[in-house]
Amino acid sequence: MPYKQAVDALKGEVDRLKLEITNLQVTHSAVGNITIGNYILTRLAQLKVTKMFGLPGDFNLGFLDLIEEHPDIDWVGDCNELNAAYAADGYARVKQNSLGVVVTTFGVGELSAMNGIAGAFSEMVPVLHLVGVPSTTQQKNRPILHHTLGDGRYDAYTIASKQFTISQAQLMDKHEAAHQIDHVLVQCITRARPVYMTLPTDMVHQEISGERLKIPLTRHPATNDPQTEEFVLDLIQERVQQAGGDIAILVDACVIRFDVQEEVKEFLKQTGFPVYSTPMGKTAIDEGYNRYGGIYIGTITHPLVKQRVESAKLLLSIGSLKSDFNTGNFSYNIPTRHHIELHSDHTRVQYGLFSGIGMKQLLPKLTERLQHWYPTAIKLPVEPFVNVVPNAQADIPMITHAHFWPRVGQFFLPKDVIVTETGTSNFGILDVPLPEGAKLVSQILWGSIGWSVGSALGAAFAAREVGKERVILFVGEGSLQLTVQELSPMIRHDLKPIIFVLNNSGYTIERYIHGRTRKYNDVDNWKWTSILDTFGANLGKKYQSYMVETRAELDKLLNTPGFGAADKIQLVEVMMPALDAPQALERQAELTGKGNTYAP
C-alpha cells in the first residue's frame, strides 16, 4: 500500500512539473487544433466528469452545443440554477476523485446558483461553476445588455463570486486560456473547493493548441517536506508511547473530502485502534467495522461512547471540521495536550502546528510506525454500534423519530447512498449504523434547507457510476418545498431514488430552536402523493407514491420486496407528529437557541 501511494504521489509530482514547464514555454502560437470549449470538456472528461448540470441561457448556448455533442459527457437540464448547483455538489460528493460542474448564464443564472456554490465552499466539495458571459467585445464596451445591472459594472458578479470560490478564471485571451483552465481545475480538485470560470460567447470556438492535454491534471497534493515529516512522525510515535497505546481515533469530514479513506482504513486495520466518527465523518469508514464505536458529538454523545473517547490518553483526529452541529455546539471535552490532529495541509501535535504536513502522505508512514501497537490496541474496548430494533406493535401507533430511524435502519442495504436533509433527518440518521459500503451524504455545516433534493439528483447519477446501489433521500416536507422541481429531472433521466418525505407540518428544526407553535414555522400541506404524477405522468415513465401513517403501515411497505428493489422512482409520505424530533436535534436546538439570545 505505501508503495502504490508513493508511486501515485510521484506521478502526480511529475505531471505538475511538466505543466509548470509548459506554462513557462507558452508561445503565442497561431496553430490551434482544439476549440476552447472542447479543451474545457476534454479536461473535464479526463477528470471523469460524465454529467454537467445547469440551465440554458443565451450566453452559454454555444457551449451547450459542444456538451450536447460530446461523446462522454451528458447535459442534465435542471429546473433552476440553485438546484443545479446542489446537484453538482451531490455528484462530486458521491463520485469521489472527480468534480461537479454547474453551467449557468451571466448574472441571473450565476447569482441564483450562489448559495449552492457557497455551500460547496463551506463543506469542501470540488465544484466548477462555469458561466457563459457576453462576448469579449461586449465586456470591453459594456453596453446595457439584459442580465446586467444597468450601470456598466460587468465585474460585479465575479467580485461576489470571489467570496465563495478559491480561484477564478476569466477567459478573455485565447493564449492564456489553456493555462487558466488548467489552473482553476487543479485548484478545485486538490483543495476540494469550488472554482469559477467565465466563458465569453466568442471564445467558445476560438482554436488553441491541445498539446497540454497530453499531461494529465493531478489531484495529489504537494509532497510533505521530508525532514519536517520525519520530525512529526517521531513526535507522534513518542506521544503514543507515552500514552501506552491508549488511543482513540476520530474520523471526520475531510477524510472523505481529501480522499484519504483508503489510507485511514489501512491505518485502522494495521494498528487496531478503536475508531469513532463525527456526524460529518459518518461512513468515512464502514460502520460495520468491528473496531468502530459510533458517533462522537461532544455533550450530545451517547454517555458510554463519550466516556470511551474522552478517557483515551490520546485522541488522534483525522480530517476534523469543528463546526457547531458537528461538535455538539463546540462541547468536545478533549484537552489540547491529549490531542493530535491530521489535516489535509497541516498537522497539529498538542500545542504544536506543523504547516505543510498533509495527511495523505503522512498516514501510510504513520501506519508503519504504529502497527506494532496492534496487540495492545486490539484489547482496548469498543462498544458495538448496533441498531436498536424497534417494536412495530408498540402502544403508540404513530410514527415517531424514535421509531422511524431504527426501523429504516433495518431497511438499508450495503452500498446504499443515503442523502439526508438539514433538519430532523440529519440528526435522526446519526444513531443508525449504516451497512458496508453505504455512503451518507449530508450538509451539516452549511445547512441549507432544500439542498438534499438537488444533491440527491447529482448523487443518483454518480451512484450509477461508482458501483453504489440505491439512493435513498430523507427530506422534510418544508425543505422539499424549496427545491421540489428537481424531482422532475430525476423522472426524466430514469433515476430511481426512494424519497421519504417526513411530513411533520412545518419546519420542525426551527420549532425546536424558537417559535414552537408560531405560524411562521407552518408550511402548507401539499398533496405529496400527487407530485410525481404531476411532474411525470406525461413522460411515460414509471413512478409510485405511498403514504404511511402508522408503524404497521411503514413496516408493511418496507417489507414489500418490490419497494426495496427500487426499480422506479418512489416517494413515501411519512406522517409524523409536528413536535417530535430525534433526541440529538432536541439537544442541539436547545444549545443553538441559547446562543441566539433572543430573550428580551
Add this chain to the structure above:
Amino acid sequence: MPYKQAVDALKGEVDRLKLEITNLQVTHSAVGNITIGNYILTRLAQLKVTKMFGLPGDFNLGFLDLIEEHPDIDWVGDCNELNAAYAADGYARVKQNSLGVVVTTFGVGELSAMNGIAGAFSEMVPVLHLVGVPSTTQQKNRPILHHTLGDGRYDAYTIASKQFTISQAQLMDKHEAAHQIDHVLVQCITRARPVYMTLPTDMVHQEISGERLKIPLTRHPATNDPQTEEFVLDLIQERVQQAGGDIAILVDACVIRFDVQEEVKEFLKQTGFPVYSTPMGKTAIDEGYNRYGGIYIGTITHPLVKQRVESAKLLLSIGSLKSDFNTGNFSYNIPTRHHIELHSDHTRVQYGLFSGIGMKQLLPKLTERLQHWYPTAIKLPVEPFVNVVPNAQADIPMITHAHFWPRVGQFFLPKDVIVTETGTSNFGILDVPLPEGAKLVSQILWGSIGWSVGSALGAAFAAREVGKERVILFVGEGSLQLTVQELSPMIRHDLKPIIFVLNNSGYTIERYIHGRTRKYNDVDNWKWTSILDTFGANLGKKYQSYMVETRAELDKLLNTPGFGAADKIQLVEVMMPALDAPQALERQAELTGKGNTYAP
C-alpha cells in the same frame, strides 16, 4: 398641481432637515421605549408596508415573532428565498410609494435571494433585504457556526451584497441603530434601489429611543438648484421654440420607478404633445389616452410609429433606460441634437448634461412653460394604438402568438395588473393596448426567468391595497418550472390570479437566439392542470385549472363570465407550437444572437 407638489417637496425637505438635526444631537441615552425590531417595523408601517416576504431561519426567528405580532404587517411565508425576493420586488412595483421587504437568514437564505435583489437593483425597485444574523458576540468571536463558510469570514455575504444594494446597515451598536435604519430606508425609497440590513439575534429586543419615529421619512428627492433649473427651463423652452413645437414625448421605466406618473400625465394633458412609450415604460401612462401612439423600440417598432417618433424635430424622453431589449438592441435613430432627456437626478439637453436637476420638480415647471403650445401640439398626428381583433374562425385552429395576444387583449379590463415573464410574454404583450388604469409588471432589463411567478405573488397582495382589480400572469412552462412552488402561498393567502401557462415545449426565447432544435432547450411536459390541486387540495381552498388547445377553446373560456370574474385562483394551460413567437421577439432574438457571435 404645481402648488401641491411644491408643498409636498417642502414638507419632505423639512423632515429631512429635522432628521439631520436629530443625527447631530444623538446622545447615548439609556432611556429606551421601543425595541430595535419594533423600531424597524414602525418605520416600515409608516412607509405603508403591510406584507413582508421570506422564510424562517434560526437567526431571524426572534424578529419574526415581532412581525407575527404586529397589527399592521403580515408575514407571508414563501417557499424559497429567491421567490420571496421576487415577491418583494413585485409588491414594490405595484404598491408605488412604498417598498418591498424580504427577510432571510444568514448565509444560506440571503445568498439564495441574491439574484432577486440584483434584479431589483438592475430594474430600480425599492426593496429592503433584511437578514437575521448571529449575535453580536458570535460575530466578534466568529465560531464555525452552521451557515458559515467554515473559515471565520463573517463578512463575506455582506461583501457580496454590496455589489447589488446601494446602502448597507449592520446593526451592531444600539446607539447607532435608529440612525442606520433610517438612513438605509431613505436611500431605498428615494433612489429606488435595494438596500441591505443585518439584524443580529441579540439586537432584536434591545431598547432604544423611539423619538425619531415622530419625524416621517421622506421619499422626495433633494430640491433642484433654482438657478440651474431656471437655466434648463429656458434652454428647453428655446429648443421647443426652434422646433416649432414639433415634439414627441417618450415615456420610459423611470417614470414609474421615480413616481412621476402624475406629473407626466399633467404635462401631457396641458401641452397636448403626442406620446409614445418604450417596453419598460408601458402603462406609465394610460394606453387609452387619445394622444398616445404605442410602443417605440428602435428598429423593431411598427414602421408608422417609428416614422412619427424619429421624424419629430425634438424628442423629449422622460425616465429613459436604454437597455438592449428596451431599445431594439440600441437601434434608436434619434440624433443627440434632437434629444432632450429628463431623469431622476439629471437632465440632458442635446449634448449638455445638467447634474442634480431631477424630473420630479422640473416637470410641473416645464408644464407651465410649454402649455401654450397646446393648440399647435394637438394638431400633430398620432396613429391610434388599437387592438387588432383576431379571427377565432381562422383556417389555423392552433393558438399562435399572433392570435393569442390580441385575443387576450380583448379580455383585459380596466385596472388589471398584468405580469409578464421574460421570454415570449414580454414581447407578445407589447402590441396589445392595455385598458385604463391597467398596470404592466415585467422585468425586461434583468430578465431572470421564473421571476414573474414570485413577482405575481407580491403584485397580487399589493393590487388588493391600491384599488387594482385582477392579477393576470403570463408565463411560459419552462420559466414556471423554476419557481413553481410560489403558487402555493397564492393559494394559502386566497389570492386569485389568473395564470396563463404558455406551453410551447421548451425555452422558446432561447430557441430563437440559438439552438432551435437542441435538446437543452426542451423542458419536461408537466401535468400543468394538476399543479393547483397538488399544492392546494389539502387546504380546502377554491381553485380551477383549464387546458385550451384551439382558438375556439380559448375563445369559449375567455367568454365564460365566471372565468373573468376571477373569484378564485385559476390556471390555464395554453398549448402553443414550439417554434412560434411574437414578431418582436423574433427580431430581438436575431439581433441578440448576432451579438453573441457563437459561429466559429
